[in-house]
Amino acid sequence: MQLSRDQLLHAYRQMRTIRAFEDRVHEEFSAGNIPGFVHLYAGEEASAVGFCMHLEDRDHIASTHRGHGHCIAKGCDVGAMMAEIFGKKEGLCGGKGGSMHIADLEKGMMGANGIVGGGPPLICGAALTAKTLGTGGVAIAFVGDGGSNQGTTLESYNLAKVWNLPAIFVIEDNGYAESTASSWSVAGSQVGRAAGFGMPGYEVDGHDFFAVHAVAREVIERARNGGGPSLVHVKFARYYGHFEGDAMTYRGKDEVPRLMAERDCIDLFRRRVTEAALLEPSELDAIDREVAELIDRATAEAKAAPMPSEADLLTDVYVSYH
Amino acid sequence: MPKKTYRQAINEALRQEMERDPRVILMGEDVAGGMGSPGEDDAWGGPLGVTKGLMPRFGRERVLDTPISESAFIGAAVGAAATGLRPVAELMFVDFFGVCFDQIFNQAAKFRYMFGGKAVTPVVIRTMYGAGFRAASQHSQCLYPIFTHIPGLKVALPSNAYEAKGLLIQAIRDDDPVIFFEHKAMYDEEAEVPDEPYAIPFGEANVTREGDDVTVIAMGRMVNFANQVADKLAKEKIGVTVVDIRTTSPLDRETILETAAETGRVVVVDESHPRCSMATDIAALVAQERFADLKAPVKMVTAPHAPVPFSPALEDLYIPSPAKIEAAVREVLAFQG
Numbered sequence: 092m093q094l095s096r097d098q099l100l101h102a103y104r105q106m107r108t109i110r111a112f113e114d115r116v117h118e119e120f121s122a123g124n125i126p127g128f129v130h131l132y133a134g135e136e137a138s139a140v141g142f143c144m145h146l147e148d149r150d151h152i153a154s155t156h157r158g159h160g161h162c163i164a165k166g167c168d169v170g171a172m173m174a175e176i177f178g179k180k181e182g183l184c185g186g187k188g189g190s191m192h193i194a195d196l197e198k199g200m201m202g203a204n205g206i207v208g209g210g211p212p213l214i215c216g217a218a219l220t221a222k223t224l225g226t227g228g229v230a231i232a233f234v235g236d237g238g239s240n241q242g243t244t245l246e247s248y249n250l251a252k253v254w255n256l257p258a259i260f261v262i263e264d265n266g267y268a269e270s271t272a273s274s275w276s277v278a279g280s281q282v283g284r285a286a287g288f289g290m291p292g293y294e295v296d297g298h299d300f301f302a303v304h305a306v307a308r309e310v311i312e313r314a315r316n317g318g319g320p321s322l323v324h325v326k327f328a329r330y331y332g333h334f335e336g337d338a339m340t341y342r343g344k345d346e347v348p349r350l351m352a353e354r355d356c357i358d359l360f361r362r363r364v365t366e367a368a369l370l371e372p373s374e375l376d377a378i379d380r381e382v383a384e385l386i387d388r389a390t391a392e393a394k395a396a397p398m399p400s401e402a403d404l405l406t407d408v409y410v411s412y413h
Numbered sequence: 414m415p416k417k418t419y420r421q422a423i424n425e426a427l428r429q430e431m432e433r434d435p436r437v438i439l440m441g442e443d444v445a446g447g448m449g450s451p452g453e454d455d456a457w458g459g460p461l462g463v464t465k466g467l468m469p470r471f472g473r474e475r476v477l478d479t480p481i482s483e484s485a486f487i488g489a490a491v492g493a494a495a496t497g498l499r500p501v502a503e504l505m506f507v508d509f510f511g512v513c514f515d516q517i518f519n520q521a522a523k524f525r526y527m528f529g530g531k532a533v534t535p536v537v538i539r540t541m542y543g544a545g546f547r548a549a550s551q552h553s554q555c556l557y558p559i560f561t562h563i564p565g566l567k568v569a570l571p572s573n574a575y576e577a578k579g580l581l582i583q584a585i586r587d588d589d590p591v592i593f594f595e596h597k598a599m600y601d602e603e604a605e606v607p608d609e610p611y612a613i614p615f616g617e618a619n620v621t622r623e624g625d626d627v628t629v630i631a632m633g634r635m636v637n638f639a640n641q642v643a644d645k646l647a648k649e650k651i652g653v654t655v656v657d658i659r660t661t662s663p664l665d666r667e668t669i670l671e672t673a674a675e676t677g678r679v680v681v682v683d684e685s686h687p688r689c690s691m692a693t694d695i696a697a698l699v700a701q702e703r704f705a706d707l708k709a710p711v712k713m714v715t716a717p718h719a720p721v722p723f724s725p726a727l728e729d730l731y732i733p734s735p736a737k738i739e740a741a742v743r744e745v746l747a748f749q750g
């Protein structure tokens with residue numbers, strides 16, 4: 092199916108927003124303005140956007156420690172996300188969560204997660220809710236290659252299959268878990284694992300937005316129509332370190348520059364849509380400028396925003412205190 | 414004596430014990446790093462470089478990188494310990510114990526007792542704990558009271574580099590499962606550490622300051638805060654005894670009770686949440702055994718009953734600070750029955 096002009100513009104804007112957001116967080120972290128552990132999604136944008144473009148607010152996703160891209164793709168407010176990462180009271184989680192715990196349940200975003208393998212069981216639950224209440228919703232767990240080896244993930248495959256849940260497992264394989272290569276850490280193959288649980292499994296080039304988008308449509312439609320869970324193995328690369336501050340000495344010499352030059356998902360998208368005369372370069376440039384302004388504004392506002400205060404320290408531990 | 418960081422002291426203890434005993438092996442996520450990767454080998458040495466250099470020295474057969482599968486590899490360390498190795502497994506952050514706790518508390522902790530005294534499980538689980546890193550709710554917890562609660566586990570909390578080396582060597586030589594808690598905010602702190610191997614026995618508290626007026630009982634990073642307070646108050650002629658309990662299990666009841674009775678005014682400092690904590694444990698012990706010697710109610714300084722917040726503004730309020738300890742000391746001192 093061809094994407095409409097609006098869809099193409101939307102996809103480009105989303106991917107560009109994620110990239111610009113991550114590049115800015117990288118700069119601000121390097122300047123010492125952002126505290127804590129920060130894991131950036133730059134280079135992986137086609138996955139979050141390719142899947143989330145098919146979703147609505149009734150659909151749920153669970154993310155990972157590398158969650159900013161999933162949040163943006165699922166509709167989280169960029170300004171409130173930035174404020175959260177700066178630890179501010181106006182942040183999406185009141186400054187209590189930070190980069191690793193951004194969530195917006197109204198948007199169906201069940202949270203970034205500090206625990207590798209924390210998400211898959213949760214989306215089995217979200218899928219069960221959708222099935223039980225008949226919402227028509229689906230649930231997607233984004234999982235790293237490293238997270239694919241966690242017992243919780245493998246147990247979730249089984250549960251999703253035996254309960255025939257509208258659940259989808261997206262294995263985002265950026266080649267590494269911290270400094271460990273996925274070619275070493277993953278026994279068998281992701282698609283083979285899916286087969287072992289009787290689930291349809293797909294491998295897709297994560298640099299190619301259109302390929303991701305097409306597979307995503309198929310597995311999401313299947314889940315929505317009662318066809319049960321699927322697994323998608325998305326292969327691509329991360330541009331920054333595992334976390335901010337990682338010197339990446341484990342990577343090949345020209346690995347990242349080469350990938351950025353030859354396989355960048357946003358460049359490839361641009362080339363494809365302009366060469367096919369689906370969109371004008373000037374339209375895309377205009378989006379770039381708008382996104383840059385959005386990120387500038389979000390950053391300036393986040394910096395200027397007030398910190399939470401002592402009165403916030405003990406709130407929201409429980410819903411009720413009796 | 415040479416000065417070494419907490420990080421270097423731990424690395425040295427591991428190296429020396431691995432040299433001494435070929436049955437000692439290490440395992441964990443990226444404890445060497447670079448497994449299967451095109452770039453540098455030993456690229457990480459753990460996320461904060463604590464185990465760096467050990468893989469080149471001992472090889473991949475004794476320094477094993479693992480997939481992210483804590484249930485499997487922590488359990489494998491337990492199983493290997495029960496069958497003849499002496500593994501030191503790294504659970505990167507103690508917050509991750511939720512993924513693998515069965516292997517620790519139902520398996521490792523209980524073998525000895527359940528099997529009628531026949532099993533020996535000399536496993537060490539090194540793990541990072543504590544707030545102050547802006548690492549938010551799932552990477553900042555203390556949780557040592559949970560492990561202390563389990564019969565069969567030993568729990569050590571080194572308060573500086575000297576303690577870290579001696580307690581880790583003891584942990585590796587110990588025949589019981591030991592959970593070894595490293596405070597992530599202390600890795601760069603230096604202390605005098607002898608080059609030669611030495612073991613600090615478990616269950617023997619260390620009195621780090623002596624004074625006549627108030628007894629502060631602390632553990633881990635909180636010992637340093639308590640020492641700072643004692644040094645400050647000494648200038649005002651307020652005498653503060655500081656007790657570093659070193660291990661929460663076994664617990665040195667005698668030193669706690671003796672030093673509590675000497676001053677009759679006790680503050681317990683525990684970085685964990687207040688409920689079912691080391692603070693409540695020690696306060697109850699003192700109240701039960703030395704009630705007649707107390708001149709004031711035992712005071713607890715802990716983190717609040719809330720998850721650790723991310724925002725620096727909140728996390729700074731969250732942590733039991735030297736200022737809070739000082740206020741507690743002054744409060745028990747001012748108490749008139």
Ligand SMILES: Cc1ncc(C[n+]2csc(CCOP(=O)(O)OP(=O)(O)O)c2C)c(N)n1
Pocket residue numbers: 130155156157205206207208234235236237238239265267268269333442481483505509512
């Ligand atoms: C249960 C658990 N174990 C270990 C970690 C530490 N950790 C955080 S991210 C990470 C690597 C994750 O790799 P992968 O799943 O491939 O995701 P990527 O970082 O490549 O996006 C590790 C080991 C954790 N947060 N939770």
